[in-house]
Each structure stands twice: as structure tokens, then as C-alpha cells.
Amino acid sequence: MNNAYIELRNRNDFGDTINTYFLFLKYNFKKYTSLYLRYNAISIILLIIASYLLVTGFMGLASRDFRFGMTNGGDQNIYLIIGAVFLALIIFVTTLINYSFSSSYMAEYVKNTGQVESKNVWQNIKINLGPIILFIFLGIGLYIGYFIVSIIFAFIPLIGMLVQYGLSFLLAAFFGLSFMAIFSENKGLTNALSEGLTFTFSSFGKVILFGLVIGILNLMITMLIISIPGFIIGIYVYFSLESHVDLATNVFASLVFTLGFAMFLLAFIYSQALSQIAYSVLYYNIFEEKNNIFLKNKIEQIGINE
Template sequence: MKDNYIPLRVNRDFGEIISVYFDFFKQNIKNFTNVFISYNGLFMIGLLIASYLLVSGVIGLIAFETNNNSFSDSMGFEDNYYIYLVIGSGLFFIIFILVAILNYSLSTSYMIKYEEKKNNTFNKKEVWAFAKSQLGNIVLFILLLIPIYLAFMIVAIMMAIIPILGMFAQYIVQFFVAAWIGVSFFDMLNKQKGAIDAFGEGWRLVTKNFWKSVGVNFILGLLLGLLLMLTLMIPGIILGIYTFHVVENDVDFANSIVTTVVYTIGTCCILITAVYGQCLSQFVNGILYYALHEKTYNEHTRATIEQIGLND
């Protein structure tokens, strides 16, 4: 594996970062997926439950509106469907936040271990142990994201007032914030520093390389989105065919167990794919971080030159 090792601490230009990302993705997709499944099993069960509640609520409300009648107890059933939706949405939101924290940490720790070991044969427990050792900083980092996202939302609303140009400016700010947060989080774990110091370092690295950071997040975000859409085509086609069957054959979907199971599994697949996409997006900023850090500090280059001098 060392012969296939992809050095990450290299100053790369825009095109090289994109190329290396996909090389890293192809080489590590199997091993990282194993890590992902190992530490997300409980959350996947939670997502399945949330999917069931959401599907039950939506199907119930559609059936209620379709077959609305004057029975006195009909409002009670409608309230139950809304309760399913509220509980399902709340459960999904909580799980999504927890999973985002977990997988941002796992994907970052995985890349750090890969660079440290110069291969991907390390134990998955090492990835978890490294992430767990930084738990305090990770929690503080997440808490600091709250005012950051609130500020971003205010800026986004102000830009939405400006026609056309405001939309483009909003996307630029969005990808800048994504790069800043991703690079800062990576610096915090890689250098084992405090969250505030990491945000400061991330800001310096990204602002000095503004268009490269924005461009990398835009292009790879777009490509990853297309990749995830292709991944969802199979469950999407199955759901589409089944929906056509339900409509054409006038199936009583409100009381059909099969309908609930099919839509629950389909919804769960979509949610899990969205969660997995978070990890892949952090790999983007991991490679970007190494490139920007090396460009700024030349640590790896100096270490290589010093090593050559010692060998001579």
C-alpha cells in the first residue's frame, strides 16, 4: 500500500486538488465505508425510525385529505398524523446534528491517520480513538458554529434582496463558509489546537486563497452531488415504479403495510446517503487544507530537504 500512498501535504493548484481528491476517494472508499458503517449503525436505526414516522405522517395526511369526510373523530386522526410528522422531523434533526458531528470527526481523523501512517491499513479503532481524544474541542467548535451560521443567514437574506448578483454573491459566501469551516475543523484536529485558534488559522488560509477555496468546494460539491444523485437512481426508480402502481391500481396505501415499508426504506436510503455525503465533502476540505497549509508554511518541503541533507 505504501507504493500506492498518495502524499497529501503537497502544495497543489486547483486542478491537482480535484484530481487527487478522486484518486484518494477511489483508494479509500472501501476502508472508510467500513469505518462509517461501524460507528453509524445506531444512528442508521434511528434514521429508519424517523423515516417510518415521516412516511406514516405524510401518507396519513394524504389519505385524510383524499377521503375527508364529516365524521366527528376525523380531526383526531389528522392530529395524530401531524404528531408523527413533528416527532419524525424532530428525531431526524437531532440525529442529523449528532451524525454530522460524528462523521465530520471520523472523516477528518481518517485522513490524518492516512497521512500519519502513509497507508490505509490502520485499524478503525485508531480513527475513533483519535476523534474521541479531541471531543472537548469538537463540542466547542460545534457551539461556535451557531453564531457563524446565524450571521451567514442574515447575510444571505440581505443578498437575496439584490436581484441576480445577490444570488451569485450568496453562493460565493456559502462556499467560502463551507471551506472556512472544513479547513478550520481539519486544522483543529490535525494540530490538536483550540477551536478559536483553529477558526483563526482557517480564516487566514482560506482568505489568502479565496478563489481556490471557493472553486474547489463548488466544483467538487457539484460533482459529489451528481454522484450521490446517481447512487439514488436505483431506489428512486423503484419508488417511482411503485408509486405509479399505487396510483394506477387505486391501492389503499393508507392501510397498506407494503406501501409503508417501501416508502420507509426509500426515505431511509435518501437520508443515509445525505449523511454519507457529509463525510465525502469533508475529504474535499482535508485535501484543500493540506495544500493551503503547505503553500503557506512549506513544512513538508523543508522536512524533505533536511532529510536529504542528513542522508548525504
């Protein structure tokens, strides 16, 4: 049953669109995640290294007694700075991979009715590499603008908070739909942005509500993923404190905290990839509502067969 194809090009209502997303995960979660881990193997390793630098820096500052024999607080600051910069770079690159991989995967999934080949996913990314890079830099500018607007609206009680959340969902939807438009038919940046903008505002209510629901559901999935390492770390800290273990200088504690922090970051990044899967489902739904291409082809095919 895990090879069952879930048709995404249907004119579904809101509830059916959400249901389609979870049906897709139900039958394709294992295959998608396996391929996802292959594409992000290097990023995961680098993310763990960045986590180690940050955790080591924080614990070094807390103890003022570095494991490597350094006692100067400036050394810990260097580890923190290097770790933070390294982490930001890794998250940026991984975000680029996530959006590209998820969009390419979904385009290949629809094109070949569920038969996704790794080489084709990578080929699609290479073909659209130019628009992808330009769009990522555009996205950085958009999110900087969003951050500035959010600061302004933060001073307005309640209404400001609602506007912040609305803009967040709107921007995420525009970004996700436009990115999917790049891969659906290998569209250029301008055409993809135009289609993403049209889809976002023509189905404004549906897009905002979809982003809210998917955001909550993906957050629950993320919490479920990190609950196990979080529980283990909590138990370890509790018994360590009961045994009067100095967590700031303990080597095993550094390892536990590093893996726990890395697990948290990986869960957050993976939820980002799942969000793009969700917006890909929404993209095909809105595309079919506006163009009615798949339904027309099915009707024509029935006429030919008869």
C-alpha cells in the same frame, strides 16, 4: 492497489488538488466507507426510525385512516412533530460524527502514511471532544447568521444569488478547514479557528472554486447513490397507480417510502462526509503551500541519505 498511499502534503495547483481528492477516493473508498458505516450504524438505524415516523405521519394525514386504528388528525400531527424533531436531532449528531470521523481519519491517514486504525480514529475524536462540541455550537451560530443574510440578499436579483452561493462556499470552506486544523496537530479551538480563517482568505479564489467544483461533483455522486432506490420507487408508484392501489393506506407502500426517504437522507449525509474529506485534502495542500514543511523534510532526508 487499494493500499496505495496518496501523499496529500504537496504544493499542488487547483487541478492537481481535485485530482488528489479523487485518487484518494479511488484507493481508499472501500476502507473509508466500511469504517464510516461502523461509526454511523446507530445513527443509520435511528434515521430510518425518524423517516418512518415522518412518512407514517404524512400518509396518515393524507388518508385520515391510521393503521393503528387512530382516526384523529391530531395523532398524525404528533407523529410528524416527533419525527421532525427526532430527525433534526439525528442529523445534528450525525453531522458531528461525520466531521469528526472524516477529519480524524484523514489526520491518521497522513500521520501513518495510509495505515488507518479504527481505535486511533476514535481516540483522536475523544482527545478533541471539547473543541469539537464548542466548534459545532459556533457553527450553528454561523449558519443562523448565514440564513439571515441569505434572506436579505434574496431580494436582490442575480447579484444576491451569487452572494448567497459565495457565502455558502466560503462558510463551508472555513468550517471544513478549521475542523481539520483541530485534528491535524490537536490544536485548540482558538488556534484552529485562526488557521482556518487564514487559510480561507489567503487562498480565497482557490477555496471558493474548490468548494464549487467539489459541491457539484459530490452532488453527482449523491444523485448516483439515490438513483437506484428512486427508480425502484418510481416504478412501484407507477404500477400501484395503474392497479388502483391506495398508497396512503398500504403497509408495503409505507415501507417503500420510508426506505426511499431514509436512503435520500443517508446519501445527503454521506456526501457531507465526503465534502469534509475534500476539505481535508485542501487543508494539507494549503498548509504545505504556506509552511513548506514536508518538502523541506524530504530535502533534508535526501541530504542525510547521501
